Amino acid sequence: MSWFADDMPRPVPHMDDAAFWEGCAERRLLFQHCAGCSTARHPPTPICPVCRSSATQWREAPAHAEVYTYTVIHYAAHAAVKDRLPYVAAVVSFAGLSGVRLVTNLTDCDPGRVRIGMPVRLWWDDIGDGQYLPRFAPLEREASS
Amino acid sequence: MTVVRGARSRCCIVGIGQSEYTRWGGIKDRSQFQVTAEAILSALDDAGLRPEDVDGLSSFSNDSNEANLMQVALGIPKLRLASMVWSGAGGGTCGSISLACSAIESGRADVVVAYRGLCQGQGKRFGRHGQGRVNGNFVDPFGLMAPPQMLAMIVQRFMHLYPITAEHLAEVALNARANANRNPFAVMHDRALTREDYFAARWIAEPLRLYDCCLETDGAAAVVITSAARARDARSRPVEILSAVQGSGPGWGSGALSGHNMPDADYASTNCRALAAELFGSAGLTPGDIDVAQIYDHFSGMVLMALEDLGFCGKGESGAFVASGALRWPDGELPINTSGGQLSEAYVHGMNLVVEGVRQMRGTSTSQVADAKTCLVTGGLGVAPSSAMILGRNG
Numbered sequence: 001m002s003w004f005a006d007d008m009p010r011p012v013p014h015m016d017d018a019a020f021w022e023g024c025a026e027r028r029l030l031f032q033h034c035a036g037c038s039t040a041r042h043p044p045t046p047i048c049p050v051c052r053s054s055a056t057q058w059r060e061a062p063a064h065a066e067v068y069t070y071t072v073i074h075y076a077a078h079a080a081v082k083d084r085l086p087y088v089a090a091v092v093s094f095a096g097l098s099g100v101r102l103v104t105n106l107t108d109c110d111p112g113r114v115r116i117g118m119p120v121r122l123w124w125d126d127i128g129d130g131q132y133l134p135r136f137a138p139l140e141r142e143a144s145s
Numbered sequence: 146m147t148v149v150r151g152a153r154s155r156c157c158i159v160g161i162g163q164s165e166y167t168r169w170g171g172i173k174d175r176s177q178f179q180v181t182a183e184a185i186l187s188a189l190d191d192a193g194l195r196p197e198d199v200d201g202l203s204s205f206s207n208d209s210n211e212a213n214l215m216q217v218a219l220g221i222p223k224l225r226l227a228s229m230v231w232s233g234a235g236g237g238t239c240g241s242i243s244l245a246c247s248a249i250e251s252g253r254a255d256v257v258v259a260y261r262g263l264c265q266g267q268g269k270r271f272g273r274h275g276q277g278r279v280n281g282n283f284v285d286p287f288g289l290m291a292p293p294q295m296l297a298m299i300v301q302r303f304m305h306l307y308p309i310t311a312e313h314l315a316e317v318a319l320n321a322r323a324n325a326n327r328n329p330f331a332v333m334h335d336r337a338l339t340r341e342d343y344f345a346a347r348w349i350a351e352p353l354r355l356y357d358c359c360l361e362t363d364g365a366a367a368v369v370i371t372s373a374a375r376a377r378d379a380r381s382r383p384v385e386i387l388s389a390v391q392g393s394g395p396g397w398g399s400g401a402l403s404g405h406n407m408p409d410a411d412y413a414s415t416n417c418r419a420l421a422a423e424l425f426g427s428a429g430l431t432p433g434d435i436d437v438a439q440i441y442d443h444f445s446g447m448v449l450m451a452l453e454d455l456g457f458c459g460k461g462e463s464g465a466f467v468a469s470g471a472l473r474w475p476d477g478e479l480p481i482n483t484s485g486g487q488l489s490e491a492y493v494h495g496m497n498l499v500v501e502g503v504r505q506m507r508g509t510s511t512s513q514v515a516d517a518k519t520c521l522v523t524g525g526l527g528v529a530p531s532s533a534m535i536l537g538r539n540g
């Protein structure tokens with residue numbers, strides 16, 4: 001059972017972002033980096049905006065992140081989210097990975113408790129056919145102890 | 146530099162036209178294409194021109210009312226400019242007009258119609274999931290599927306960084322409705338909105354409640370642009386385009402509409418700071434010179450950000466600015482969205498704001514700002530590229 005209903009839109013990889021989704025299929029959160037100057041970028045683009053190299057490396061992100069911003073969504077823009085309402089869509093950032101933010105969901109958390117800066121941990125949601133999606137849950141007591 | 150640019154002969158808007166505005170699904174008797182063509186004819190009539198005089202068509206946001214089909218429908222004998230500007234959603238409103246000015250100034254066209262037709266009842270509702278979004282892979286599977294949800298992210302961070310509250314968002318919505326209540330063509334003309342109604346309404350995507358979000362409507366709007374020399378013969382009072390610019394800061398890409406990887410310093414912004422410098426510089430004006438403004442109000446919080454990014458108040462000060470009554474017609478420091486805007490008049494991707502800007506400069510708004518000589522209009526905000534312009538009263 002995936003976190004949203006089975007008819008939720010799935011990623012449809014194309015040539016520029018396929019490596020990201022292949023990483024997810026292996027439950028590895030890989031972000032594109034420039035092989036020349038190491039600048040990280042997301043969503044993937046074919047050329048480094050800093051040094052214009054097209055040589056890329058895919059490096060794994062830390063499993064912990066923090067909430068950069070979020071929204072609690074109260075209506076169904078698509079039938080597949082109906083049973084999850086209200087749910088939290090969040091933008092998370094990673095320590096040591098500047099220039100990269102990821103749109104994801106914050107799960108296992110009362111929407112009223114979400115805060116910007118909140119520490120969160122990665123978990124992998126099995127959406128079937130060998131594809132996994134990165135979603136996050138509160139780091140809970142581990143963070144405050 | 147500014148003196149030279151400010152001294153050149155400027156283009157004018159000589160005609161405005163619009164369809165009726167209704168809730169989405171309200172226009173059932175004609176196609177979106179017909180409604181758009183009629184809005185163009187109405188704008189030409191207002192200018193005292195005929196389709197035979199038109200040699201340029203300009204739009205934005207992948208308007209589906211294609212120029213080549215419009216040429217046939219209207220019987221335009223010779224088209225010299227058929228252009229669509231790149232834009233994040235409504236970001237191109239004033240960009241389509243900026244392009245028209247460039248074409249006219251360079252001699253590539255003489256009379257250009259900038260238009261937008263958008264009947265959400267005949268296409269898709271913008272509040273719902275839409276197929277084919279650029280970089281949609283990075284938002285759709287996470288349930289971030291529509292603009293109110295996407296822009297709510299930016300507003301949330303804006304309210305986290307600065308002293309902005311729900312009361313301030315409410316003021317933007319209440320101002321729009323009060324103005325719409327004076328505008329008989331506004332979709333919400335007959336519907337009052339109180340502070341209590343605002344707070345009692347359902348959440349859409351926190352921190353945005355129902356009345357923080359623009360309407361989903363059917364309608365079309367068009368404006369006719371020509372040279373200052375030719376504008377002298379117009380039937381209606383010409384309105385000068387003092388400046389019209391389009392652009393984006395670095396790193397926005399699909400921005401809030403998917404990637405959310407804009408630079409940290411620009412994240413909680415409208416992407417209009419760089420654009421504002423060129424906008425005012427090109428017109429030889431400062432924010433203090435602006436008498437009235439039409440600020441793209443897809444979402445209330447974006448209007449607050451725009452007041453800061455355009456320099457009407459300092460960073461983080463927009464809440465206090467609007468709480469002072471600054472937006473309110475007739476006596477506020479900067480009355481805005483005097484037709485009701487997209488929160489309460491109609492959502493024509495900003496083209497209705499352009500039409501209202503022209504009315505203010507002609508002295509014909511239903512919330513007319515006395516002696517207004519300048520009106521700032523923006524295109525869609527928090528997207529890339531965005532656009533804006535300053536209109537001036539002629540004489």
Ligand SMILES: [Zn+2]
Pocket residue numbers: 034035036037038039048049050051052053
């Ligand atoms: Zn590089």
